[in-house]
Amino acid sequence: MKKLLTPFLALFAAAASAAPGGGAVCFTFDDYHGENWLAADALFKKYNAHATFMISGEITDAKAAVMKQLQQRGHSIGLHTVHHRDATTFIQKYGEEWYFENEVAPQLDACKKHGIRVSSFAYPNNRRDERTDALMWKHFNYLRAGWGKAKKPLYFPLDKIEKQMVLGGGGIGTYYNTKVEDLKKLLDKAARTGSVIVFFSHNIAPGAERIHMPTEVLQELLEHAAKLNLRVAGFDELPNLKTTGN
Numbered sequence: 001m002k003k004l005l006t007p008f009l010a011l012f013a014a015a016a017s018a019a020p021g022g023g024a025v026c027f028t029f030d031d032y033h034g035e036n037w038l039a040a041d042a043l044f045k046k047y048n049a050h051a052t053f054m055i056s057g058e059i060t061d062a063k064a065a066v067m068k069q070l071q072q073r074g075h076s077i078g079l080h081t082v083h084h085r086d087a088t089t090f091i092q093k094y095g096e097e098w099y100f101e102n103e104v105a106p107q108l109d110a111c112k113k114h115g116i117r118v119s120s121f122a123y124p125n126n127r128r129d130e131r132t133d134a135l136m137w138k139h140f141n142y143l144r145a146g147w148g149k150a151k152k153p154l155y156f157p158l159d160k161i162e163k164q165m166v167l168g169g170g171g172i173g174t175y176y177n178t179k180v181e182d183l184k185k186l187l188d189k190a191a192r193t194g195s196v197i198v199f200f201s202h203n204i205a206p207g208a209e210r211i212h213m214p215t216e217v218l219q220e221l222l223e224h225a226a227k228l229n230l231r232v233a234g235f236d237e238l239p240n241l242k243t244t245g246n
Helices: 004-018 034-046 062-074 087-094 098-113 132-138 181-192 213-228 235-244
Strands: 023-033 052-055 076-079 120-122 144-147 165-171 195-201
Touching: 023 098, 023 181, 023 213, 023 235, 034 062, 034 213, 052 062, 052 120, 062 098, 076 098, 076 181, 076 235, 087 098, 087 132, 087 165, 144 195, 144 235, 181 195, 181 213
Parallel strands: 023 052, 023 195, 052 076, 076 120, 120 144, 144 165, 165 195
Antiparallel strands: none
16 A cells, blocks of 8 residues: 555655746747737737847837837837947947947837836846946846856846846747757746746747747646746836735
8 A cells, every 4th residue: 555655745845846936937038029928919819928128220110019009018128239249249349328329228218108017138148247237227127148158047036036136047048959858847847936927039930940939838838837836927027026926
């Protein structure tokens, strides 16, 4: 009888260790794929989920209209520079003022013109240092970069989310060699530890490859997050998640 119970108890213990415990996941999408992002909103809405869209390039009137629609639907809007130039490289070469005036100020001005709230910034190619952070924190609350050289997933305890933070994330797409089952395990840990985990991708489309998010993968991850009672939130929502929990 003991031999029969042992496997059962092992499975029970494994299930208990993966029990939901709060936390959140932040999916962020870079560059600009406005129409596909809008099309994916129905999927986010199905799971009461929001994302953060980091915009690169000139913000035209047409692009601003899409950004406003996404924001009106509960998503967060961030900036990703005009020309996608690495902050560290170009600041070292031309200085902080040159970088800001050429890469960030035109986007901020356009957002102000169109009444678009912006509180986050994604570093091009995830390149950052203390000097770039000090510059960007004059204008943004959350700065998104990567997981660093170690490539280890980062978990940010929900009860320690600050008003200004660097949030490192991991890429999702075939270029990043991500597998759905591995991503689900990362979500499990975020829920179990009451932490925030961050990911980045670019376009959202069926069968998307390389640096883009397949719609099918997004749906599977949103469904898994829902089973875990794991909030799927935009960066603008993080301060409220800290105070209200799940």
